[in-house]
Amino acid sequence: MRELFSFLSEERVLVDKEDLLLYSYDATPSRRYPIAVVRPVSTEEVVEIVKVASRKRIPLVARGAGTSLSGAPLPCEGCIVVDFSLMDEIIEVDEVNAFVAVQPGVVYEALNRELAKHGLFFPPDPGSGSVCTIAGMVAMNSSGIRAVKYGTTRDYVASLEVVLGTGRVVKLGGRYKKSSSGYDLKSLFVGSEGTLGLFTEIGLRVIPRPNHHAAMIAHFDDFTEAGKAITQAMAKRLDVAVLEVMDSLVVEAVESFSGINLGSAEALVLAEVEGFDANVKEEIRRIAQVFTRRGAKVELAFDEAEIARLWRARKAALPALARLASTLLLEDITVPVSALPEMMRRIRGIGQRHNIRIATFGHAGDGNLHPTFLVENEEEMRRVSAAIEELFRECLSLGGTLSGEHGIGTEKRRYFELEHGYATQVMREIKRALDPKNILNPGKIFYGRQAYFKLR
Ligand SMILES: Cc1cc2nc3c(=O)[nH]c(=O)nc-3n(C[C@H](O)[C@H](O)[C@H](O)COP(=O)(O)OP(=O)(O)OC[C@H]3O[C@@H](n4cnc5c(N)ncnc54)[C@H](O)[C@@H]3O)c2cc1C
Structure with missing residues (x-):
């Protein structure tokens, strides 16, 4: 395994059982070991990881803090976990545009502590905010007690840098206030649970902090x-x-x-x-x-x-x-x-x-x-x-939805089609377009591990 990832320093490729144990769970009762864990520190490294996985057809499961309540970051069989916790830099706070750029592994409360120095805040406020990461929040469209006034993470995502399942990098959105330029692909990735691409940089709109x-x-x-x-x-x-x-x-x-x-x-x-x-x-x-x-x-x-x-x-x-x-x-x-x-x-x-x-x-x-x-x-x-x-x-x-904030993961996937009907097939086609070899978090959201390949 270390040979496959020789571009990562040795201590950032984990294969020992004791290390893998730490990545075998989330906040659901389920457990499964990955075959390895890789810990990138840059977009370039993430691209190389995806290229290796794509060549070898090894599934990749992105992981923030592992606090998901739906099984979304749980390892699938024979997978490698991509641990984003070392990419935890707040890149820039732009006060004029009320915008902040972060790496994926920044923790929610750490970001708000920094924003407070500028009189700003990022409001979604999940109960796990002291440990959960911004990428995890974007991937799950997380929110919390303040959503009734301020909305959810989706309402604040201004830009994303994403590595697709092919290893191509796409940059979506920007720090502008409005845009009528084409499909809103950025929003497609919000709530995608690591199944469509890996976030390597996230731009957020932020707002004045009430006092x-x-x-x-x-x-x-x-x-x-x-x-x-x-x-x-x-x-x-x-x-x-x-x-x-x-x-x-x-x-x-x-x-x-x-x-x-x-x-x-x-x-x-x-x-x-x-x-x-x-x-x-x-x-x-x-x-x-x-x-x-x-x-x-x-x-x-x-x-x-x-x-x-x-x-x-x-x-x-x-x-x-x-x-x-x-x-x-x-x-x-x-x-x-x-x-x-x-x-x-x-x-x-x-x-x-x-x-x-x-x-x-x-x-x-x-x-x-x-x-x-x-x-x-x-x-x-x-x-x-x-x-x-x-x-x-x-x-x-009653006209409701299965999940207001925790996502589908493995826990609710059996019922997903019940809510979305034919739109489920459309979503599977989108996944196939962005991740043709199904290496990104397979088996999550959709019921049946390889289900979307059966469509044609
Ligand atoms: C005590 C407790 C309270 C909670 N309260 C709330 C709450 O109030 N509101 C709420 O919404 N949720 C809540 N949660 C659930 C959970 O904390 C959130 O879903 C959180 O956003 C997950 O963040 P994480 O960093 O732990 O991500 P993880 O659990 O590690 O991963 C979540 C998803 O993000 C994906 N992911 C991680 N990093 C990347 C990346 N770089 N690129 C692409 N995909 C990625 C993973 O593959 C996975 O699908 C709670 C959980 C606990 C244990």
């Missing part, structure tokens, strides 16, 4: 009622930056994990408004009014430390739930906001019908819920699998 914040916590006696209040608040077009929901199982888990006292409730709604002046206080009061009128007990928070405490509690949801069961399966279905209360009701019904524990939290303001299945044994896993299929069907029947 005034106000928050609210609302306690409800009924989970579905919380959903109705959220739908109503969104219909009023209030300027909310964060609008999150947690059910009672999540609240209890967070309290016992973090010691943060949230008060008992069937459902909690957390909201934040942010901006550049004291008007944020007025806006949070308007939002609070909607919740009070629907019978919630509401507290406001204007103090930075108190607001930080609320978000620590929300971000503790996943690690807190991880202590309740040996396996967690976290979904990220997303429905139109108008369908949120009905989706919340149906999740409750699915839990009861299959006799399983589902803890639900999520970015309710944009209709994105994380029903989290708590699983203890194989017999329960069988019931959970049936429940997850039902969950996806219910979500699609």
